[in-house]
Amino acid sequence: xxxxxxIGVYICNCGTNIxxxxxxxxxxxxxxDLPEVACARxxxxxxxxxxxxxxxxxxxxxxxxxxxxxxxxxxxxEPTFRKALEAAGLNPFMxxxxxxxxxxxxxxxxxxxxxxxxxxxxxxxxxxxxxxxxLEKQEAPYTPATMVLGGGIAGLTVAVELADAGQHVxxxxxxxxxxxxxxxxxxxxxxxxxxxxxxxxxIVQAETNPRIDVHLRSTLTDLQGFVGNFTGTVTHxxxxxxxxxxxxxxxxxxxxxxxxxxxxxxxxxxxxDVITSFELEQRLRSGRLExxxxxxxxxxxxxxxxxxxxxxxxxxxxxxxxxxALKYGHEIKSALPEAMxxxxxxxxxxxxxxxxxxYRRTSELKTMFLMYEKEDYPVVRAAEAGDDCGLLVQxxxxxxxxxxxxxxxxxxxxxxxxxxxxxxxxxxxxGISQDVEGWxxxxxxxxxxxxxxxxxxxxxxxxxxPKDIPDTVAQARAAAAMVLGYIAQGKVEVxxxxxxxxxxxxxxxxxxxxxxxxxxxxxxPDEGRSxxxxxxxxxxxxCVAACxxxxxxARHFTxxxxxxxxxxxxxxxSSQP
Amino acid sequence: MEFEPTIVGFLCNWCSxxxxxxxxxxxxxxxxxxxxxxxxxxxxxxxTFVMQAFASGADGVMICGCHPGDCHYLEGNDKAYxxxxxxxxxxxxxxxxxxxxxxxxxxxxxxERFARLVxxxxxxxxxxxxxxxxxxxxxxxxxxxxxxxxxxxTHG
Numbered sequence: 211x212x213x214x215x216x217i218g219v220y221i222c223n224c225g226t227n228i229x230x231x232x233x234x235x236x237x238x239x240x241x242x243d244l245p246e247v248a249c250a251r252x253x254x255x256x257x258x259x260x261x262x263x264x265x266x267x268x269x270x271x272x273x274x275x276x277x278x279x280x281x282x283x284x285x286x287x288e289p290t291f292r293k294a295l296e297a298a299g300l301n302p303f304m305x306x307x308x309x310x311x312x313x314x315x316x317x318x319x320x321x322x323x324x325x326x327x328x329x330x331x332x333x334x335x336x337x338x339x340x341x342x343x344x345l346e347k348q349e350a351p352y353t354p355a356t357m358v359l360g361g362g363i364a365g366l367t368v369a370v371e372l373a374d375a376g377q378h379v380x381x382x383x384x385x386x387x388x389x390x391x392x393x394x395x396x397x398x399x400x401x402x403x404x405x406x407x408x409x410x411x412x413i414v415q416a417e418t419n420p421r422i423d424v425h426l427r428s429t430l431t432d433l434q435g436f437v438g439n440f441t442g443t444v445t446h447x448x449x450x451x452x453x454x455x456x457x458x459x460x461x462x463x464x465x466x467x468x469x470x471x472x473x474x475x476x477x478x479x480x481x482x483d484v485i486t487s488f489e490l491e492q493r494l495r496s497g498r499l500e501x502x503x504x505x506x507x508x509x510x511x512x513x514x515x516x517x518x519x520x521x522x523x524x525x526x527x528x529x530x531x532x533x534x535a536l537k538y539g540h541e542i543k544s545a546l547p548e549a550m551x552x553x554x555x556x557x558x559x560x561x562x563x564x565x566x567x568x569y570r571r572t573s574e575l576k577t578m579f580l581m582y583e584k585e586d587y588p589v590v591r592a593a594e595a596g597d598d599c600g601l602l603v604q605x606x607x608x609x610x611x612x613x614x615x616x617x618x619x620x621x622x623x624x625x626x627x628x629x630x631x632x633x634x635x636x637x638x639x640x641g642i643s644q645d646v647e648g649w650x651x652x653x654x655x656x657x658x659x660x661x662x663x664x665x666x667x668x669x670x671x672x673x674x675x676p677k678d679i680p681d682t683v684a685q686a687r688a689a690a691a692m693v694l695g696y697i698a699q700g701k702v703e704v705x706x707x708x709x710x711x712x713x714x715x716x717x718x719x720x721x722x723x724x725x726x727x728x729x730x731x732x733x734x735p736d737e738g739r740s741x742x743x744x745x746x747x748x749x750x751x752x753c754v755a756a757c758x759x760x761x762x763x764a765r766h767f768t769x770x771x772x773x774x775x776x777x778x779x780x781x782x783x784s785s786q787p
Numbered sequence: 788m789e790f791e792p793t794i795v796g797f798l799c800n801w802c803s804x805x806x807x808x809x810x811x812x813x814x815x816x817x818x819x820x821x822x823x824x825x826x827x828x829x830x831x832x833x834x835t836f837v838m839q840a841f842a843s844g845a846d847g848v849m850i851c852g853c854h855p856g857d858c859h860y861l862e863g864n865d866k867a868y869x870x871x872x873x874x875x876x877x878x879x880x881x882x883x884x885x886x887x888x889x890x891x892x893x894x895x896x897x898x899e900r901f902a903r904l905v906x907x908x909x910x911x912x913x914x915x916x917x918x919x920x921x922x923x924x925x926x927x928x929x930x931x932x933x934x935x936x937x938x939x940x941t942h943g
Contacts, residue, residue: 318817330822637857643805752863776843779822
């Protein structure tokens with residue numbers, strides 16, 4: 211134990227988020243008695259300006275040389291508190307956080323046990339921080355070119371935005387055309403603007419701007435390096451590869467539509483006149499709104515929530531289908547004023563600007579709305595000889611409680627959005643995570659919606675979750691702004707955490723050489739020892755755990771730091787009741 | 788009083804620690820017996836850490852990493868898996884039941900899975916009772932007569 215340390219410990223109440231389960235005062239009293247702790251305090255919001263000022267003031271007044279903040283996850287506010295240390299002239303790495311919110315107060319009900327756990331975690335942080343060493347910041351240049359994956363509305367927006375700001379973009383598109391899913395749509399809800407008009411200008415700009423290199427029928431197959439200094443390998447249709455040095459990657463890979471054959475009772479694939487929303491869009495675009503055998507439909511039934519909001523398929527709402535279905539009411543009625551349009555829906559989710567207005571306008575067109583119970587899909591069957599329609603859609607109507615046969619010549623299935631089948635490959639290539647449904651995970655759902663935990667990799671549009679065009683464009687422009695922020699800086703801070711080999715201890719066995727996934731460790735035959743190239747090292751620590759001589763140190767995750775943490779986390783729990 | 792086991796968890800920063808945080812954001816309640824230590828990769832978990840945890844009073848140790856193929860560092864979890872297999876054999880020779888060490892894959896989206904793993908392991912350890920290391924057992928590598936292989940295993 212390092213008795214020379216002067217550690218300040220700050221326990222956050224997080225309003226009531228922590229304090230309602232964890233007795234922060236009790237944790238404070240317990241750690242205050244530890245020999246290395248010079249002062250310990252609680253506060254309602256440590257991350258607030260007064261909270262940070264408290265830390266900065268204490269460092270100066272009490273001559274603190276290390277700080278522990280027991281609060282939320284370090285994934286949330288570690289950068290915040292590192293800045294507070296820096297503001298007081300302390301090296302930012304002299305900080306350790308104890309996660310007593312996400313991994314304690316939010317998941318435990320028993321105040322005594324949660325408080326004991328919070329005290330253990332804080333104790334461990336005190337023991338660990340006592341072993342921290344100041345690490346110097348390193349800087350690397352930032353390559354201003356950007357790679358954008360996906361040429362749909364999101365990717366096009368990012369590319370055009372960056373190019374307009376004078377920056378170079380490599381736009382990678384798997385298909386043979388730009389435009390993505392929006393390019394398959396006729397009009398857009400709620401204002402009935404043409405999707406073609408939305409896209410056309412952007413596509414022209416992307417194709418003609420000399421700062422945008424469009425690579426069609428191409429895929430990113432490998433990404434090496436780190437923020438500001440990535441090398442992306444793009445494989446083209448002919449099998450050839452091109453390497454591009456880029457500073458950031460913006461992932462805009464979009465979505466796939468739900469496979470309607472999975473809901474058997476809807477009869478898709480069995481009855482030719484049961485079509486998906488995208489197939490209807492195609493007919494609307496070509497101006498041929500007719501049945502499979504070329505007749506003008508008199509009855510059109512639109513089934514909402516196909517594949518969405520259903521425990522068997524996808525539990526989430528796909529967000530755009532209700533509004534799109536309302537749009538169809540307008541498009542069908544305007545082409546075929548005599549047609550009868552019936553919407554079979556679960557809940558009408560007409561959110562956002564112009565949504566309710568579109569709902570009202572569609573209702574005024576005398577389309578019929580019938581409500582069905584969530585997960586109780588209507589059953590589509592062929593009509594009988596005497597019926598004046600091709601199909602019958604049997605629905606258990608929720609408001610009347612009756613079972614109704616709705617006549618239909620055309621049944622339109624509002625297929626939801628799902629993560630692309632290849633999204634796991636994309637996630638692996640660029641090093642980001644997916645949620646249970648396959649959507650890419652952002653750094654913070656509210657505060658960092660387009661960033662990912664992998665610095666320099668951004669996400670925008672439907673690859674993150676289902677969303678409409680305005681939200682997609684907003685995200686795309688946000689991602690472009692993030693990239694421009696890096697470009698304006700011209701440099702990036704390189705992670706100060708990397709592995710370091712003590713040449714005096716290294717026996718030259720070369721076990722680590724083989725283990726390193728980044729080939730960052732090279733053997734020097736003249737010296738008879740290995741050395742780590744810090745710029746290539748990503749600090750996983752696999753070599754550290756394997757070195758038979760204990761010659762490799764993982765900076766900021768050293769053996770002694772972790773061993774202290776282990777002892778600290780257990781020191782009180784074995785004596786706890 | 789009912790025995791409450793103490794479990795030390797080594798969670799990789801990218802998948803499992805994020806998954807544990809997700810359990811928090813989603814308020815998925817679970818047993819308060821696990822004490823988490825964050826490491827960058829499950830491949831960083833030196834077998835010494837595990838043995839140190841047992842020696843310092845842990846009744847169980849849970850190592851969590853990314854699912855196979857999803858490792859942020861490409862293959863650190865493979866290394867963790869191989870070490871885990873060797874470590875299990877070693878533990879038994881120390882008289883530590885093999886149920887006291889678990890290696891689990893928890894992705895960033897598996898808050899629910901993480902919570903259930905904590906509950907399951909807590910229940911199993913309650914059944915098993917507190918870890919009682921032989922009083923003469925020294926965990927200094929290579930010094931115990933029953934564990935002459937410790938250095939090789941640690942560094943294999």
